[in-house]
Amino acid sequence: MAGGVGSRFWPVSRAATPKQFLDITGVGRTFLQQTFDRFASIIPVENILVVTSKFYFQIVKDQLPLIPECNILLESYKRNTAPCIAYATAKIATKCPDATIVVAPSDHYIDSVDNFSRMIVSAMDYASGHDKLFTIGVPPTRPETGYGYIQYVRKSEQKVGDYTLYPVKVFTEKPNASLAAVFLSSGEFLWNSGLFVWRLSTINNALRKFLPKIYDAFNNISGVYYTEDEQAIVDKIYESCEAISIDYGVMEKADNTMVFRASFGWSDMGTWEALYCQSRDKDDNGNLIMAEEAMLSHTEDNIIFSDEIGKLVVLKDLSNYMVINTRDVLMVCPRSEEKFKQILADLAVKGKSNFQ
């Protein structure tokens, strides 16, 4: 899933180049490419599908040259994750109705490719023999209010090889701070990573049951997949399709959901603040520095980003700010999600939409 328009890393992420297509931390591969790399080691490339906005076709093609063009599924409207998954599942069904499928966001950070791949292989192996909707939950380390949580049934814990699996009690939306603290201390919640593993027939049964219109729309056109007509007809479906997430539309309603306890480090890193909190590369004064050259004094707990080549960033007497410098935007803003959101809102209001 690579369709997000993410303004949350503005001004680095833009409508034209959202987060999944960026290498914000400077590792040499974009989030999308890193996601591809993780799966390419365990799944044949021709079995990897990317669902993205039609505006990003060329970017995906350029960043993932190994993926066949017909595996890049294009969405003409933003309709959240349920239609995305229904479309891909229906298309896969025409070639491989017995498939076991992994659904993955393309803009998350995962710390160990090895731990990730081994766990995914085990989960797929297990899922292929069980009519359940599996998700992967990450043990929370802080009362994060930016993630959804999954409450699991601790007493029904079971082992699958090296891994631990629980029945899901309930999926919950992003909690407020006090609720998040309760979730964390209870020891019965995991973060919802957005990673799903299931048999094709299992998810299709669930879609048919809980989102029948969406299911029908994509499965009634089986004949057009992999033909010249596919895009035009899919465009029409997307136009009138309900926008709904797979969590809200299916997972929260189904009674056959299970959650694996993740054995790898994971972060959505969906915001500058999340990136800051996750980073292990801060300097002694708590500055997260992503810039070629910086000269700091009396400067603490800042997020400092500059991707202009040859630029020296000089900061003095500044604390708890974001200093973000790109080719065409320089932003200095307190490290506050709320204030940052005000800037994003101001861009439209104040006629700076060409910088969005």
Next chain:
Amino acid sequence: MAGGVGSRFWPVSRAATPKQFLDITGVGRTFLQQTFDRFASIIPVENILVVTSKFYFQIVKDQLPLIPECNILLESYKRNTAPCIAYATAKIATKCPDATIVVAPSDHYIDSVDNFSRMIVSAMDYASGHDKLFTIGVPPTRPETGYGYIQYVRKSEQKVGDYTLYPVKVFTEKPNASLAAVFLSSGEFLWNSGLFVWRLSTINNALRKFLPKIYDAFNNISGVYYTEDEQAIVDKIYESCEAISIDYGVMEKADNTMVFRASFGWSDMGTWEALYCQSRDKDDNGNLIMAEEAMLSHTEDNIIFSDEIGKLVVLKDLSNYMVINTRDVLMVCPRSEEKFKQILADLAVKGKSNFQ
């Protein structure tokens, strides 16, 4: 006089392009060009000499294409203003011993070309008939500690056409804050603008008397001016020449100094802070904005500069800072001369001298 190396507008001014060669406020002409323009309206171009560092020859030639090359006098070492004036005066003497000379810094701001030119013409006219060292003093409007002051003899005020002239009582160096306040309230002090008007014979007599070595060095080589040997011989003189200002070396010691009360708005604008204080173009929140596009909120009393084309500057919750963005440096620093100087010092200490 265009020899200053000015790091005081760093990172906009650099060793390679000091302030006089910049158009910091964005009027379309550099300080040097504006200075030239003011004089070109009242003095034949072939009578305008520019004294600068040999490193800046090409910049001066490019910025002032109308000035003959032999009128660009090159200093191979920094020796302050007295040698600069002695050199130019000695060279002028070979062609025009009866000249009346105006000496002007090339990096000051003057608000009215008309008022300036008319006053200079009157001052030159008067100076040509009087064996005095004339300077131009600016009525102070605040207790500025960044300028030198001239105390004048109020009771000996005289009128020269539309202008007021006083004998000088004493030249004083930059005062501390409390002394500056006394100067301002006394009504007997003017700011030293660094503009001088005198007959060639008058300044030469003063140089001979107070700085005889410097006087002799440049007047003993009259035969080489305007020849191929000039530069090499002048280089040798500069190498061993004392570095001393005309104020300290001559004006403070002479007993025939007079000061015109300036009839034009003037500012040294020698620092970001001075530029800020002088500017009449601040926004309603006290921000001085020199940038193509800016989006500010809860942002007060800042100096905001960016000369990158197409760049949007976004600031939120920031007050009393300098945010200065150039091609290769981004600086965020409190509006404090002291903290700014620490940055300049750090550049050398921390091995960032390539940005000096």
